[in-house]
Amino acid sequence: MAVPGLRMLVDGVAASSVSATDRGLGYGDGLFETIRFRAADAPLWPRHMRRLRESCARLHLPPPDEAVLLGEARTVIAGLAQSVVRITVTRGSGARGYAPPPDARPTRIVAGFALPMLNADDYRHGVRVRLCRLRLAEQPLLAGMKHLNRLEQVLARAEWDDPAVAEGLLCDGHDRVIGATMANLFAVVDGVLVTPALDRCGIAGVARAEILSAQPAARVRELKLGELAQASELFLSSSVRGILPVRELDGRPCAAGPVAHALQLHWRGLGFPMEAE
Structure with a gap:
């Protein structure tokens, strides 16, 4: 089902889905950050990236390139005065079973949304x-x-x-x-x-x-x-x-x-x- 107003990049490419074999879908094997932006700036961006790096280390996941993430985040919120970006990092696709693949290629999903109404x-x-x-x-x-x-x-x-x-x-x-x-x-x-x-x-x-x-x-x-x-x-x-x-x-x-x-x-x-x- 399409989500109105959703702008999403999967591994840097405009897309609205991931592989059915992705471990994030199959096992919840991944992390996410939900980041508030004002125009192109996110005042708490360094804190979000610190938590993402530390969590990736704890899950033995290769951390994503933070400069790439910021560029993609700004792409999906272009033109929005206030917005929310969700960054999702999974271990990527793999064979059936819980054992993490030794050569994991993480999936990177960056989605942008308008800021919800605040009362x-x-x-x-x-x-x-x-x-x-x-x-x-x-x-x-x-x-x-x-x-x-x-x-x-x-x-x-x-x-x-x-x-x-x-x-x-x-x-x-x-x-x-x-x-x-x-x-x-x-x-x-x-x-x-x-x-x-x-x-x-x-x-x-x-x-x-x-x-x-x-x-x-x-x-x-x-x-x-x-x-x-x-x-x-x-x-x-x-x-x-x-x-x-x-x-x-x-x-x-x-x-x-x-x-x-x-x-x-x-x-x-x-x-x-x-x-x-």
Whole structure:
């Protein structure tokens, strides 16, 4: 099925499909990055590339040429004032079976999309979030990476269809908070900015990394579900959506606070405007 407005390059050639023997399709054997652009620039590009390089090393994948990726990204978003680029790198095609081919030739997919609508009211007052029933499995060898197997997130997102709920909160099997289906979570607990440790599962987002760099006093630690009721602020971070305060968690009201609003100013300073601008 054609996707309206989609522009895609596969290994540098305009195309809309990959081989049925590609290991990304067959086994989820690969990685992806979702990068927000303003015109031809992506302020968080270095962070995305760092995570991609490190993840490729962990999966024993040859890393793609970053200059080639940037050129292809600019090609697929040409003419768009604000856009999102998804870069997918798979191990390429291979014979049946899990064993990685010794002479892997990775597949490189670069797709461009217009930036989705962003609601200015969500940034001022926050979004509604629910707790998902699904619990994330622990796998330290994959923790932090943005690998292609997103079935947990697919099943979690299928738990609700209420358009008033913007996100679903995810925990592991020990009720440790990990993040949201498409974002990382931050909480202000006893005056300290905290974000969950992601050494067992979850995705270490580039927006999360930017916040931790801007807020050196922030703590990365285990965050139990019960602590959220004591937090003075909750907010989400996403490389596409930016900093979103949480106004309600499972019916319990929260308030958009000064830490989230200060980080929104930092985000704007990076070159990411709010929808109202």
